[in-house]
């Protein structure tokens with residue numbers, strides 16, 4: 427999928443520049459640019475329909491961009507078969523015929539990529555599918571199909587892994603296992619780009635995040651910075667929410683009714699002590715005041731509007 431001509435991208439493992447992809451009159455990806463650093467696990471996040479799969483397909487050469495370019499290790503991506511030693515890809519559907527065994531599927535992929543047969547046994551062990559690989563793919567659970575897709579991506583022991591929603595269908599133990607596997611690859615210098623529509627869940631796995639919404643970039647940076655960016659929220663329970671809400675707004679804060687707080691208020695822009703002072707000054711009784719830091723999911727909703735499409 428790459429040519430020998432090095433053009434751009436610098437030391438980036440993956441670089442996407444001004445990528446737009448239209449399907450008919452719809453725009454799936456809209457002037458998107460981002461960089462994936464080497465030796466890091468990068469999460470590519472966005473609500474359903476944000477354009478993640480489409481962008482990843484362009485990055486791995488499975489779709490042609492309408493405009494813009496993608497580079498893998500500085501080399502422009504083309505739609506020819508990727509070098510399995512450079513780039514491993516797991517994007518559904520995995521292409522395995524339902525009537526074939528998982529092992530037969532991997533053996534044919536290994537042969538196509540010029541990789542030794544022994545790699546099939548090795549990757550099956552890595553993903554915990556040794557026994558299941560003797561059975562037909564059509565009988566696999568979603569979690570087993572995920573593991574088979576990952577085994578295929580790992581065949582060439584690639585420098586860079588691109589995984590579309592790899593956590594889907596995995597149980598909690600499976601998620602923990604995948605996290606360890608991906609962290610180990612990054613610790614050994616490998617690069618991972620994985621997509622997910624749940625930022626909170628992937629937070630322990632990734633170093634960096636790229637967040638898109640409606641095909642456009644809304645955030646790019648380290649996960650730690652995003653965690654720190656969470657503004658604190660004060661949740662107040664009172665029978666005089668309406669009156670307190672006006673005081674909060676007059677003091678420069680934001681307030682909205684919070685049904686979870688039992689007819690209370692959710693306040694942003696002021697801390698708990700300031701809210702308590704305002705209430706006390708006007709003789710408003712507060713039944714409960716709780717201050718909490720916005721979770722990563724709150725930050726994600728704030729960035730993307732939260733709505734799945």
Ligand SMILES: Nc1ncnc2c1ncn2[C@@H]1O[C@H](COP(=O)(O)OP(=O)(O)OP(=O)(O)O)[C@@H](O)[C@H]1O
Nearest residue numbers: 449453454472473474475476477478479480481623
């Ligand atoms: N082959 C296609 N033909 C037409 N429209 C498409 C095609 N592929 C994707 N789209 C549209 O492009 C938009 C982005 O889809 P995409 O699958 O890339 O989003 P996503 O972020 O991966 O979503 P999800 O998390 O639901 O998989 C959607 O509106 C989708 O309907």
